[in-house]
Amino acid sequence: MSDIHGCFTAFQKMLEKIGFCDEDRLLIAGDIIDRGPENYEMLKWFENRPDNVEMIMGNHEYDFAYEDVPHLLASIGDYRGEDWADRYLPDEDHDLYETINGMICKNNVTPDMLAGWAEMIRELPYYKILEINGKKYIIVHAAYVSDERYKMIYGSLNGIEEFYIWNRDAFLYDDGPGDTIIFGHTPTISDAGYGTDGKVFVEEYRGNTFIDIDCGYVYKERHPQANMAAIRLEDEKIFYLES
Numbered sequence: 001m002s003d004i005h006g007c008f009t010a011f012q013k014m015l016e017k018i019g020f021c022d023e024d025r026l027l028i029a030g031d032i033i034d035r036g037p038e039n040y041e042m043l044k045w046f047e048n049r050p051d052n053v054e055m056i057m058g059n060h061e062y063d064f065a066y067e068d069v070p071h072l073l074a075s076i077g078d079y080r081g082e083d084w085a086d087r088y089l090p091d092e093d094h095d096l097y098e099t100i101n102g103m104i105c106k107n108n109v110t111p112d113m114l115a116g117w118a119e120m121i122r123e124l125p126y127y128k129i130l131e132i133n134g135k136k137y138i139i140v141h142a143a144y145v146s147d148e149r150y151k152m153i154y155g156s157l158n159g160i161e162e163f164y165i166w167n168r169d170a171f172l173y174d175d176g177p178g179d180t181i182i183f184g185h186t187p188t189i190s191d192a193g194y195g196t197d198g199k200v201f202v203e204e205y206r207g208n209t210f211i212d213i214d215c216g217y218v219y220k221e222r223h224p225q226a227n228m229a230a231i232r233l234e235d236e237k238i239f240y241l242e243s
């Protein structure tokens, strides 16, 4: 799954729908927070996630862990003091989706909790490579290319982590053939890019398969065709929450 964006209730419904159990292995390709209403629930779940759940870094986690939380901690100084709340000011520039401010106001989240979550997020991998039924699957938030390919395009390895979480051109991947790249980041509700009217985008290109599983669930109010999707890699069956 990918791009749950604070839609914790829907995420739980999806786990129920797919009958997620101890024998399964769930990979979430990033962006569990921001935009949606239940960021606190999502982060608490993430903190206590079972061993058979693996997370991959998304750009929203990255910003939370490397920009927003460190900025907040620095701005309140000795935050372990009782008066930290007096020194805390909501900061739009460093909390674009009001995720942190929302959790502080609604859920009594403390700087220590935020620091702990940021630390956990900084441990996340940027991609996973799996072999299932003899086939290579690469799971990443936005796009993946090998180090060699990246160096050929950009001259050095500088910025490759940002590439994994931000790049919107998954087709830059040219290893294989026969590999499958699974990613999110760009919702398929859009007309451009990977737009498939809220269905999972699947396309063969130069012998590899590209699958965008971000069906834009968090935008459902404005885009009724949006959906939450899960793909079962052993047979590539796709599940939608709203079906």
Ligand SMILES: [Mn+2]
Pocket: 031, 058, 059, 060, 141, 165, 184, 185, 186
């Ligand atoms: Mn993203």
